[in-house]
Amino acid sequence: MNIDEKYMRECFRLAQKGxxxxxxxxxVGCVVLDKTGTxxxxxxxxxxxxxxxxxxxxxxxxxxxxxxxTLYVNLEPCSHYGKTPPCVxxxxxxxxxxxxIGMRDVNPKVDGVSRLIEAGICVDMVxxxxxxFLNRVFIKNMTxxxxxxxxxxxxxxxGKISTKxxxxxxxTSEESRAEVYKMRQEFDCILTSSNTVIADxxxxxxxxxxxxxxxxxxxxxxxxxxxxxxxxxxxxxxxxKDGRLDIEYVxxxxxxxxxCTVFAECGGTLAGAMLKSGLIDEIYQFIAPKxxxxxxxxxxxxxxxxxxxxxxKKGRFYDIKKIGPDLLLKCVLTT
Ligand code: AOF
Ligand code: ZN
Numbered sequence: 001m002n003i004d005e006k007y008m009r010e011c012f013r014l015a016q017k018g019x020x021x022x023x024x025x026x027x028v029g030c031v032v033l034d035k036t037g038t039x040x041x042x043x044x045x046x047x048x049x050x051x052x053x054x055x056x057x058x059x060x061x062x063x064x065x066x067x068x069x070t071l072y073v074n075l076e077p078c079s080h081y082g083k084t085p086p087c088v089x090x091x092x093x094x095x096x097x098x099x100x101i102g103m104r105d106v107n108p109k110v111d112g113v114s115r116l117i118e119a120g121i122c123v124d125m126v127x128x129x130x131x132x133f134l135n136r137v138f139i140k141n142m143t144x145x146x147x148x149x150x151x152x153x154x155x156x157x158x159g160k161i162s163t164k165x166x167x168x169x170x171x172t173s174e175e176s177r178a179e180v181y182k183m184r185q186e187f188d189c190i191l192t193s194s195n196t197v198i199a200d201x202x203x204x205x206x207x208x209x210x211x212x213x214x215x216x217x218x219x220x221x222x223x224x225x226x227x228x229x230x231x232x233x234x235x236x237x238x239x240x241k242d243g244r245l246d247i248e249y250v251x252x253x254x255x256x257x258x259x260c261t262v263f264a265e266c267g268g269t270l271a272g273a274m275l276k277s278g279l280i281d282e283i284y285q286f287i288a289p290k291x292x293x294x295x296x297x298x299x300x301x302x303x304x305x306x307x308x309x310x311x312x313k314k315g316r317f318y319d320i321k322k323i324g325p326d327l328l329l330k331c332v333l334t335t
Contacts, residue, residue: 004100004126007031007039007072011102012127012134014044014053015074020186021047023260026138028053028075032061035068035097052078054087058094067095074102074131077112088115098122102131106142133318136332140281141260146251147188149279151264151271152180153300154286160297161268166199172286175324180265181205183284187263189231189254193270194218203227204265210254212270214238214245231257247279272303275313283315285329 014029022028022045029044030053043056051059054077058066071077077087077099091099092115099116101123116123132139137148154172155161162168170177184190190206194213203223210231211218218225218232233250240246247270254262264274274280285300306312319330 002126003037004072004124007033007070008074008100008102008127008131010042011053011072011074012130014042015134018045018047023048023137023188024141024258025049026075026135028073030054030057031072032057032066032096033070033072034065037070040065040069049083052084052087055084055090058090061094063094068097070098070100071096072100074134076101076103076105076110077116078105078107078110079112079115080107080109082109086112086115088112088119091116091121092119096121098124100124100126102126103128103135106139133332136281137261141255146248146255147259147262148281149191149251149262149264149274150187150282150284151266151274151280152183152284152286153271154180154288155300156288156290156292156297158291158293158297159299160292160294161300162298163292163294164296164298166298168200171290172288172326173324176286176288176326176328179323179328180286184263187261188259189262191262191264191266192224193266195269196266197222197224199267202265208259210250210262212245212247212250214240244273247274248277251279268299268302272301275301276304280333282333283329283331285331286323287327287329289325 010031011029015027018027025048031039032041034040041057041060043053045053054073071091077091079086079088099121113123140148156171184206189208189210190204191210194211194217197211197218201223206228208229209224210233212233214235216234233245238245239249313333314335315331315333317329317331321328
C-alpha cells in the first residue's frame, strides 16, 4: 500500500477515537514522521474545545524532533484563532517539510494550505473521498447550518411499513428494536410527526425530541411527551411551504439550538416529503424477512409521482449487518 495512504488511514482511525465527543467540531487524527520517515508521534482531537490533533501530536515531541519530517492529518490544519491558536503556526515553528491532508477545511475561517505553502512547506492531499465521508456530519453542519439527518425505516421485503389499517407492530424483531434504542442515543435529537405519534403512541425515549405537529393534534397525554425536552414545530412557530410545515426551517431552528444530528423516525408521508426536498442525508433501513403482498400496504416513502427510474434518488450502501433475523442497511444519499 502507498505510504501516504497508510498513514492517512491511521489518521482516520485515530480521529474516530473522538467519535461522540467532538461535535460540532470535526474528528481529526494526526501522525508525525521524522526526517528519516519513522513515525515519532500520534495525536487526535479528544473533545470539543480541546487541542486539535496536530497540536496534540506535536506537543508530545521535543522542539526539533519533527524538523524535516512529514505530518499527516485528515483535515487541513487551521489558520485561525479559535479555542486554540492556529495549528499552522506550530507546524511552521516545528519546521516540518511536508504536510499531507485528507481534505480542505470547509470552515470559511480556515486557509491553512496557503499559509503552509507560503512558509515553503510542501502540501499534498490523499484519500479525499474517505476523509469527507468520515466528517460528513461536520461538513453538513458547517456548510448548510443544518443538522445531519438520518432517517430510520423498518420495512418488509416489499418495502411496506404497515398494512392499510396501520398494523405495524412489529415488523422487525426485538433485537432490531433494541438496536434502535441504542442508535437513538448517538443522535442529538429525534424527529417525528404527529401522524406517527397519533398512530403508534411511541415513547421514543430521548433527551431531545422534535415533533412536527402543524395543527397541534398531539394529545397532551401522549407517551412521547412524558420524558425529555420536547420541541413542537407547529403552524404557530413555523412558516408553511406548500401548505405544510417548512421542514428546512425547522432543521435550521434545531441547529441554532445546538442540534448537530437528527434521527428521524416517521411514516411515509414525512419521509417522502423530506426525501423530495433533499433533507435526508442518510437512511438506516431495517428489513424484516417478511412479505406483505398487499398493494394497499403503506410504503416507507410516499407522496411523489415519479415516472422514470432515472429520476430515483440515489445513494451508496456503506454498511450491512444482520441483526437477529433482520438486515440493517446503511446508505448515504448522493443525489
Ligand atoms: C478541531 N480539531 O483537530 C482540527 C480542527 O474552536 P476551535 O479552535 O477548536 O476550532 C475549531 C475549528 O478548527 C474547526 O471547525 C475546524 O475548522 C478546525 N480544525 N478542529 O476541533 C482538530 N484540526
Ligand atoms: Zn487546528
